[in-house]
Amino acid sequence: MTDKTKTDDRSVKMQMKEKKKFIFPACILSFLLAGGIVTLAMCLRGIFPGGENAAVFTDTMDQMASMQAMLARQLVRGDLSFYSLTTSLGQNTSLLYAFCAYSPFTLLYILIPDIYTATMLGLILKIALSALCFQLFLERGLGHKASTAVFFSLCYGLCGFQFEYMLSSNLMDALYLLPLVMLALMHALKGKSFLPLTAAYALSFMVQFYSGYAIGIFSFGALLMYLIRRDGKTLLKKNLRFLGKYFISVLCAILLSMVLLLPAIVFFMSGTGVRSVSGRSLVLPWDLLYAMLFGRPTSLTTDIPFIYCGMPVVVLLILYFAGSKTRKRDKLLAAIMCLSLPLSLYISPLYDLLHAFNRPDGFTVRYAFVYVFLFVTIAAHSCRIYGAADGERKKLTVISVAVPLFSLLLLFLHARFGEYDEGKGVGFAFYGIILLGILWCVLIFAVRKKEGRLFRIFAAFLLCGELTAQAYLNCREQGITASLYLHSWDRQVKEFVAEMEGDKSRQDVIYRGHLVNSPFENLSAMYDYMGIGQFASSNYSKVGSMMSRLGDAVMTMRYTQAGATDVTDMLFGIRYLGFLTYADDASREPGPCFEINERALPVGFMADERITAPMAFDGNPLENQNLLLSALCGESIEAYKTAEKFGYEAEGAEYSATDKAYEIRSVSAENYGSVLFGITEEGYEHAYMYLRLLPYGDEVEERRLDADMAMNVSMYSPADRKGFGIREDFVRNNSIIEMTKDGNAFVARLAVFDGPEKTYRYTDQYFCYQDEAELDRACSILGRNTFHADTVKDSYISGKVTATEEQPVLFLTIPYDRGWSVMVDGEAVKPLAAVNECFIALRLSPGEHTVTMVFEAEGAAAGRLLGLSGLIFFLLIFYAEVRKKEHNVHETKKIRHQ
DSSP states (O other), rough: OOOHHHHHHHHHHHHHHHHHHHHHHHHHHHHHHHHHHHHHHHHHHHHHHTTSSOOOHHHHHIIIIIHHHHHHHHHHHHHOOSSSSTTTTEEEEEHHHHHOOOSGGGGGHHOOHHHHHHHHHHHHHHHHHHHHHHHHHHHHHHTOOOHHHHHHHHHHHHHHHHHHHTTTTGGGGGGHHHHHHHHHHHHTHHHOOOOHHHHHHHHHHOOOOOOOOOOHHHHHHHHHHHHHHHHHHGHHHHHHHHHHHHHHHHHHHHOOOOOOOHHHHHHTTTTEEEEEEEEOOOOOOOHHHHHHHHHHOOOOTSSSOOOOHHHHHHHHHHHHOOOSSSSSSHHHHHHHHHHHHHHHOOHHHHHHHHHOOTTTTOOOOTHHHHHHHHHHHHHHHHHHHHHHHHHHHHHHHHHHHHHHHHHHHHHHHHHHHHOOOTTSGGGGGGGHHHHHHHHHHHHHHHGGGGGGHHHHHHHHHHHHHHHHHHHHHHHHHHHHEHHHHHHHHHHHHHHHHHHTTTOOOTTOOOOOOESSSSSSSOOHHHHHHHHHSSSOOTTTSSSHHHHHHHOHHHHHHEEEOOOHHHHHHHTTTEEEEEEOOOOEEEESSOOOEEEEETTOOSEEEEEEEEGGSSSOOOOHHHHHHHHHHHHHHTTTOEEEEESOOOOOEESSEEEEEEEHHHEEEESSSSSSEEEEEEEOTTTTTTEEEEEEEEGGGGGOOOOOOOOOOTTTTTEEOOTTTSSSSEEEESSSSOEEEEEEEEEEEEEEEEEEOOOOOOOEEEEEEEEEEOOOHHHHHHHHHHHBOOOOOEEEEEEEEEEEEEEOOOEEEEEEEEEOTTTEEEEETTTEEEEEEEETTEEEEOOOSSSSEEEEEEOOOOTTHHHHHHHHHHHHHHHHHHHHHHHHHHHHHHHHHHHOOO
């Protein structure tokens, strides 16, 4: 090797080292600035851990944090079983984990015991990581300077989408995954390895399947646009081999992801999981402009995407298309990419393509992160093109002034005529931020070149100020509660769980608990105890429909005992009843009200074999409970007796009743109107009122979910022991509330808060007394022979039970699932699907038996095989690339030697 060659090699290595030293601090700077800004905003709002307020991020806390904490516990135990006995009545968790919990930030729940701290820290780190990954993409992928890339990385990391999806944080992962995929794609386009692209795709598919799908669609579209721009009509001829490698890379990524996703896919396709929900509304173009300039009120259910990412981005985006130095072909391709996204809101085939996995909620804005990525990338490219162009200064100045003025006009029109009033949204606080945007946009190109360094420092302060204000305003939109209450509730729940576990009388019998009056409904999954929580696999399935027939309110992605009675508590093993109390101050924190339900039956007990026959449930849930009790006991049980007559007293409302048709309308313009219903006492201790509300006069439908909520109609009864004393989950469900005993009568109130313009109609209304003697008789019959467990795990249950000729069926209040396999005395048996194919049952011969149940999610074994094949495929590609690299190095040395 010649001296010149050695010198050249040494020079190249030195340049690479210098480049690495330069890039690394810029990435860390983006990470620290983004994380610091959002932390500052949270501190200003008082919601940072340790502050006076604590953010209760609805779905993030109720769903994602609960599932992530549960998955973390399973990982620590070494048991990723795709099943949980602590969620609802027990269920397959494969779809829930795929939707909520496969983020790398789930590891925080292993490292940090406090769930709330782990959740808040995860939100901050996701924002910071998004800025870091976008910084890498701009520098290494597109060759931007670090000094300007930091600015745009902050705009990307602190965009409105991040704060909108603090409410549903599983989609926040998309903002750091998309730049990683695009960086890996640019790496492959430069003729380098496809392995980073395979790994990035596999990660994005596994972390959140819908985000991964949207990232795949967008990145493939961006790839086609890049190849068209570069090669035009010769695209296929010049890139056929590259596209072949690309699709092999995608296939390999899909195979790798199947180890986690295939069980979820099988569960979804089997019809027992969440099904798609249709529905979208027309989005007006000026609503999209408003969303880009100001964001919008935080609501995941609207079709308008939250795409605010800084005023400079808007100005530079316009300049890109208005400037003279941008090539027409580049403008056209960029316009196609930009327009294809909003057009999907209007063109059904395109909408269906982009929303193939946009379920279960049907929201049309979940792919809004690709808007943000595209807009910020174009803005960064615009800054790169026009940074030193004196000829564009006048045009830039006009745009910089016109955009804020147009923003003010749009803000005024929406405030005056639209849905964005002073009580909603963040637009009214943006006047000062608009001025910052004007200063930024005018100065960024107006300052002379020799003053560039001073300007960059000044501009950095302006941009950080704007983004900090944006972050604060969005944090202000989040629901919060006092930290004092949060810590009090957390302590009370832990005390409740400790008392459950310390119950000496439970021995080897499996019971459940039910805790109400909490800000977090999915407590059993969050705190790892067997109880009634959300996320039942019964949603959209037979179990959910059956539970609704028994009076328990069922909502989308949720199962709660909102309509619980003494009968359902008894049958479903609710032995432990808790009610959280509120702390007035830190010095005297109350404890939870804790009761033991002596009537509760264990999770498994022997019953009559008629429980395996079809059951004809009707529209009265209390009569349905009588029917279920009778089938289980093998004899007639009438725990509820219908009250034939009732009275009512209207206060500020009009009430009318005919056969199977009821109406209530408030006539009070200032206060709510209500109707007080009552029945005579008749010597009973408890009574219940039931109704099914049909809001806005819709036709009667036998369905349970996704109807419009009538949240301004509520049932009140202070004596209600199963909930808050208030029932307002009227979504075409059965709704039961325990009536209050008042002298010689039982009473309950139905209140309307909407004012005189609304009339509410409902189709069924019953009043029933509870017969304590009949209930005790049923408890005695069903409690004779119960299931005694030796081992209870999420996917494994083993124990003993004694069958008799009168009670030959072991009935388990665990939802029936094809994943269960059962051994009785060492021999495999096929479980029965009892209560209209809803729960597990086993027909046994008289005598004592050992029963073992093991759960294996359908598709889990095949998923492992596909994942293994993908890994082998990945390693073979890696080996081939290493051999090719070694061959190229050998050939290079050989040429140099010659």
